Amino acid sequence: MVENRPWVTFFSHAILIVGIVVVAFPLYVTFVASTLTLEQILSVPMPLTPGTHFWDNYAQVLAAGSTRGAAAPVGRMMFNSLVMALVIAFGKIAISIIASFAIVYFRFPLRRTFFWMIFVTLMLPVEVRIIPTYKVVSDLGMLNTYVGLTLPLIASATATFLFRQFFLTVPDELAEAARMDGAGPMRFFFDVLLPLSATSIAALFVIQFIYGWNQYLWPLLITSEESMYTAVIGIKRMIVGGDAATEWHLVMATAMLAMIPPALVVVLMQKWFVKGLVDTEK
Amino acid sequence: MAAISLRNIIKRYGKGKHELQVIHGVNAEVDDREFVVIVGPSGCGKSTLLRMVAGLEEISSGEIWIGARKVNDLEPAERDIAMVFQNYALYPHMSVYENMAYGLKIKKMPADEIRARVDKAAGILELGPLLERRPRQLSGGQRQRVAMGRAIVRQPQVFLFDEPLSNLDAKLRAQTRIEIQKLHRELGITSLFVTHDQVEAMTLAQRMIVMNAGAMEQFGTPEEVYNRPATTFVASFIGSPPMNLLTNAPGARPNTVMGVRPEHLDIVADGGWPLQVETCELLGAERLVYGRLGTEQVIVRTEEGAAVPTPGTTIHVAPREGKVHWFDAATRKRI
Numbered sequence: 001m002v003e004n005r006p007w008v009t010f011f012s013h014a015i016l017i018v019g020i021v022v023v024a025f026p027l028y029v030t031f032v033a034s035t036l037t038l039e040q041i042l043s044v045p046m047p048l049t050p051g052t053h054f055w056d057n058y059a060q061v062l063a064a065g066s067t068r069g070a071a072a073p074v075g076r077m078m079f080n081s082l083v084m085a086l087v088i089a090f091g092k093i094a095i096s097i098i099a100s101f102a103i104v105y106f107r108f109p110l111r112r113t114f115f116w117m118i119f120v121t122l123m124l125p126v127e128v129r130i131i132p133t134y135k136v137v138s139d140l141g142m143l144n145t146y147v148g149l150t151l152p153l154i155a156s157a158t159a160t161f162l163f164r165q166f167f168l169t170v171p172d173e174l175a176e177a178a179r180m181d182g183a184g185p186m187r188f189f190f191d192v193l194l195p196l197s198a199t200s201i202a203a204l205f206v207i208q209f210i211y212g213w214n215q216y217l218w219p220l221l222i223t224s225e226e227s228m229y230t231a232v233i234g235i236k237r238m239i240v241g242g243d244a245a246t247e248w249h250l251v252m253a254t255a256m257l258a259m260i261p262p263a264l265v266v267v268l269m270q271k272w273f274v275k276g277l278v279d280t281e282k
Numbered sequence: 283m284a285a286i287s288l289r290n291i292i293k294r295y296g297k298g299k300h301e302l303q304v305i306h307g308v309n310a311e312v313d314d315r316e317f318v319v320i321v322g323p324s325g326c327g328k329s330t331l332l333r334m335v336a337g338l339e340e341i342s343s344g345e346i347w348i349g350a351r352k353v354n355d356l357e358p359a360e361r362d363i364a365m366v367f368q369n370y371a372l373y374p375h376m377s378v379y380e381n382m383a384y385g386l387k388i389k390k391m392p393a394d395e396i397r398a399r400v401d402k403a404a405g406i407l408e409l410g411p412l413l414e415r416r417p418r419q420l421s422g423g424q425r426q427r428v429a430m431g432r433a434i435v436r437q438p439q440v441f442l443f444d445e446p447l448s449n450l451d452a453k454l455r456a457q458t459r460i461e462i463q464k465l466h467r468e469l470g471i472t473s474l475f476v477t478h479d480q481v482e483a484m485t486l487a488q489r490m491i492v493m494n495a496g497a498m499e500q501f502g503t504p505e506e507v508y509n510r511p512a513t514t515f516v517a518s519f520i521g522s523p524p525m526n527l528l529t530n531a532p533g534a535r536p537n538t539v540m541g542v543r544p545e546h547l548d549i550v551a552d553g554g555w556p557l558q559v560e561t562c563e564l565l566g567a568e569r570l571v572y573g574r575l576g577t578e579q580v581i582v583r584t585e586e587g588a589a590v591p592t593p594g595t596t597i598h599v600a601p602r603e604g605k606v607h608w609f610d611a612a613t614r615k616r617i
Contacts, residue, residue: 173371176338177432181385182359191384195375 027259034058034252041248057253065226066238066250072226074254077234080149081213082261084230087150088212089205096159097197101189103160104167105175115164122157126218134221144228149219153212159204166200167193202272210262231258284349284362284439284472286312286335291344293330293496305330305496307344312474312489317466319475321483322493323519329444331493332476336365336442348440359388364433365442369449370425372417372432378404379413382432396435403434406465423454430462434469441473447482459485480520484508492516510607514614517541517607523570523581529611530576531555538617541607544570544583547599549591554600557582559591573597 029048033041036051061074102108103115126133133152142148170193178188219230229237235258238251266273293305305327312318320328333339335346337358346353353361372381379400386396404410407427417425426446433441443462447455463486466473477483483490484504492499492507492515500512511517511525518524525541532555534540549571557573557580571582571591582599591597608617 171369171371173367173369174373176358177365177367177371177373179338180336180358180363180365182357182388183384187388192373192375198375 030252030255033249034256036249038247038249041252053249057249058257061250061253061257065234066247068240068245068247072229072234074231074234074257076227077229077231077254078257078261080146080228081230081232081258083146084149084215084219085209085212085261087146088153088215089208091150091154092156092159092208093201093204095154096156097163097194097201099160100163100167101193104164105185118157118160120157121155122161126153130217130221137222143222144225148222149228149230150212153215153218156208159208162200162204163197166197170196199272199275202269202275206265206269206273209265213258213262234258285314285316285347286310286440286472286474287345287347288312288331288335289345289347291331291334291346292342293327293334293339294342303342303496305334308491308493308498310491310498310501312472315470315472317463317473317475317486317488319477319483319487319490320493321477321480321487321490321519324478326493327496328476328478328491328493332442332444332474335440335474336363337361359385361440362438363440363442364436364438365444366426366429366433366446368445370417370429370446372425372428374417377414377416378409378420378428378431381417381428382435385432385436399435399437400431403431406434406468407431422450423458426450426458430465434465439472441471443473443475445477446475447477448479455482462486480522484520492519494519510616511541512616514539514541514609517609523583525607526578526580527609528575528578528580530578535608537611539609539611539614541609542601542605544581546602546605547580547582548602549582549584549588550598550600552598554598555580556596557599558596559593561593562590571597 029046032048032050033046034057035054036047037053040047040051063073063075065071065073099118103111103118137143137148137152140148142151174192175188178192183191214232215230216232216236219233220236223229223233226237231254235251235254238254239246288308288310291305291308292303294301294303296302308331310318320331322328330339334341335348337353337356341354348361348363358365373384376384382400382403383396386399391399400413401410404413407430409424409427409431412420412424412428417428420428426449429446447458450458459482462475475486477486487504489501489503490507491501494515500507500516502510502512507516507520511520514527518527521543523544525543526547528534528540528542529538531540555575557571557575559571559573561572563570563572567586569584569586569588569590571584573580573582580599609615610617
């Protein structure tokens with residue numbers, strides 16, 4: 001819609017600016033709090049300009065963690081989170097792209113049944129099946145391991161479904177042309193389908209990385225050793241007892257740190273992400 | 283180089299109660315180096331037939347031989363054929379060069395030989411300056427040439443064309459038709475060409491297969507098909523405007539259908555058939571006169587300069603000597 005009405009422009013900008021302030025203010029407060037000492041945070045009112053303890057607080061959490069709550073260094077937690085997010089994102093993409101390849105391009109008995117079985121699991125998020133999953137993982141001795149942290153979250157109906165829809169839009173003639181060229185199914189998959197799916201993969205990677213990074217309930221259940229905490233769990237474990245006992249400046253610094261990787265992924269992959277959701281390059 | 287032999291080809295879809303037979307026993311011998319066009323209305327099974335030769339559809343019954351080999355159970359890549367698809371089916375993420383080289387790369391051909399073959403094909407098709415482009419950066423005609431290039435580099439025994447010209451505009455289509463003819467003369471590769479366009483079929487074919495409803499109606503040279511159509515279907519499908527098929531014309535025999543092409547009807551001063559003129563159409567060098575003979579519609583083609591009949595009047599037309607075709611009314615076959 002192309003319009004030139006100054007009042008409308010002014011009004012819409014005003015609303016957008018208010019919106020940004022509402023969203024950004026808590027982030028700003030978090031940042032400010034992460035540069036103060038605990039006494040300053042607990043004083044009323046809390047100062048709203050950055051303090052002088054930026055380096056102290058960040059160096060403290062990165063290297064040593066909090067002194068009263070979880071004592072694991074946040075650096076270690078960030079690494080755990082990164083492993084979890086990456087393994088989940090790549091695992092989900094790898095498994096679901098192969099699953100949808102099978103469903104779309106091969107005729108086998110019970111093909112539709114399998115597709116619907118995968119589809120139905122869309123309705124069963126982690127939280128619903130968490131107790132049996134926990135039992136299985138613990139019986140397999142995978143508590144406090146990366147495998148236990150990631151494996152149960154890798155299967156993904158959403159991604160399978162997304163790739164299936166994408167494959168259905170790839171013209172059949174392409175598969176036939178590859179067959180005439182003598183490319184077997186896997187060759188076709190790697191040489192033709194995979195490159196064509198690049199943008200979809202990028203979009204899914206962004207979504208799944210954030211999904212993996214932000215996992216809360218599952219890591220909370222299966223990690224009991226501090227060395228296996230993820231950043232999100234680390235924050236939770238730093239909050240101990242009453243208000244005065246928690247080192248809020250360290251919690252806030254950790255929260256800021258925990259926000260950086262997903263934000264980076266989104267910012268750096270934004271172009272690909274949008275392309276993957278919008279573009280159909282065929 | 284190879285001949286193609288189709289022996290009683292039948293195609294069925296589905297099983298049991300839902301079984302549907304779409305091709306009812308096609309027999310045809312295509313000679314080595316021959317250019318054969320399969321033509322028919324949409325849904326007549328011509329593409330299915332071609333896809334069975336290509337190996338993309340299973341053959342329900344019958345045998346297909348390419349050269350000295352029965353290819354029924356061979357994979358498409360093993361049949362030594364190349365196919366040009368209607369929408370070209372170029373790999374969108376590969377350059378023109380990679381598109382053409384892909385099949386050879388899979389065959390593990392040495393890189394310098396691939397280079398040589400692609401360059402040669404690019405030379406023939408004038409694709410040289412486009413080799414590094416992606417398909418999406420090409421026009422429709424260029425994409426079509428890349429698709430042909432991909433077929434040529436394989437140096438197959440047989441070319442299969444599945445309506446390769448239908449996505450081009452009229453001018454480009456005529457031009458490409460000539461290019462395909464030239465290419466066939468130069469390379470001399472046995473070709474099967476599927477189209478629904480009878481002009482394309484007439485101009486390209488050395489021999490043509492006319493199909494209708496899953497059966498072969500006639501297999502012959504364009505002259506034969508035009509001059510001696512085997513059935514009323516062929517008579518009305520080939521030639522534009524279609525042949526007049528009359529059952530009640532003066533001089534008609536019982537239980538027969540009389541066929542006269544519009545270009546073989548002459549306007550005469552008197553005698554002949556009285557024709558009630560309805561409309562006239564000018565097509566440049568010629569004029570079509572639509573009229574009614576009793577209850578049946580008749581089209582007459584007149585040359586430029588002939589008198590223009592007024593709609594509503596009655597004129598007299600006479601079929602030219604020896605240009606009347608007779609068909610059996612029941613079997614629709616030529617008598």
